[in-house]
Amino acid sequence: MRPYRPKDNLQAKAYYNDRFWVAPRIPEEPVEDPVFAADLASLQEHYPIQRAYIQRGQLVIHIDAKENKEVLRYLKEELGYDVLSELSAIDYLAQDGEFEIFYQLLSLEKAKRIRVKCRIKEHEAIESVESIFRSADWSEREMYDMFGIKVNNHPNLKRILMPDDWVGHPLRKTYPLHGDEAAQWYEVDKIFGKEYRDIIGPEQRDAAFVDPNDTCNFARIKHEVPRCADPNSEPIRIEKFNDDAPFVETFDLKKAKIVNRDR
């Protein structure tokens, strides 16, 4: 939880400064659960396990990426983990130059969950597990779409979320949130052609953007000129409102003040 700070003057300053709050790591516990210990011992007989620990009651094992299909087949057919609930990747390219790929498995019989993790380099491909778990089909397509990880022997490896002619892979840490150049002009290029870029203009992405020179679309508070007039011309004097409404109190403009926002 964030510590409480008084919020008396919300308009004046921002009261949450920890914008990029870093979650503490979940502790790794030794494998003491009898079901997991038996499964792990059975796996270790056949395949080298790099690391194994328990996180929040789930067994996490790290394996070699080349053996992912065999390990998952063994887990499904011999150990009864028959549901692949999730499959995706995490971008660790900046730290280690690698992607981490995880498979989240569930055994309905044992009511246990296990997570299989492996790491591949940037331009390496991973073997598809679609022949074992049908649900891996779309997940692997999403992984390819979002991270650009190639999947070998996948029946239909193409983009699933982004359009087919999209440039780049958006879930990589290096992909800008507002899109690269191809993304920012995507709809203009596709519908009208590149020569229309000058006519339509770049995207306006600042929500608080106010053009002080544009009096057609924006009004400058306390300096309100007639619509589409020169911004430096004489402002309209509004002395009194609601002359014809007897019960409405006129707001005194001279008493108005603009709250100083310094964030």
Place this chain on the structure above:
Amino acid sequence: MAQHQVNYAASGGLPVALTTVDKLVNWGRTNSLWVLTYGLACCAIEMMASGASRYDFDRFGVIFRASPRQADVMIVAGTLTKKHAEFIRRLYDQMAEPKWVISMGSCANTGGMFNTYATVQGVDRVIPVDIYLPGCAPRPETLQYAVMLLQKQIRKRSIFQKPKPKRLV
């Protein structure tokens, strides 16, 4: 039947109304604005509520059509993604003239809270918009008011005037 025969000369004049072609055509246009169902996100729920019995769009002659060829108005209700931009333009091009566009809600107006790579920052980058509706999502009353404003806008225009080319963005 003879006893019900109306004597026009005696009871309030002949059944003749004098008007202009403009008024007649615009009367027809404004009172049968058939809209293309274009629900893209949560604004579509408000659009559907406007069409249902409580707010009852039928009284304005607004009837939802699922085909662009039979529609006069496109209410873009929701977030337009870049993947979809191509199709909204294609559907807009398929609508017969005269046609109008209502951009409903913050996402359709400016991209709204989706300040990301995958969202079109305002449908006016792709199709020309006549009325922008603020709100997230706008209430059905707001949509009704927009339709009434659009009717007003249509009534003002002469049908013999060449329509001004609509501005994009």
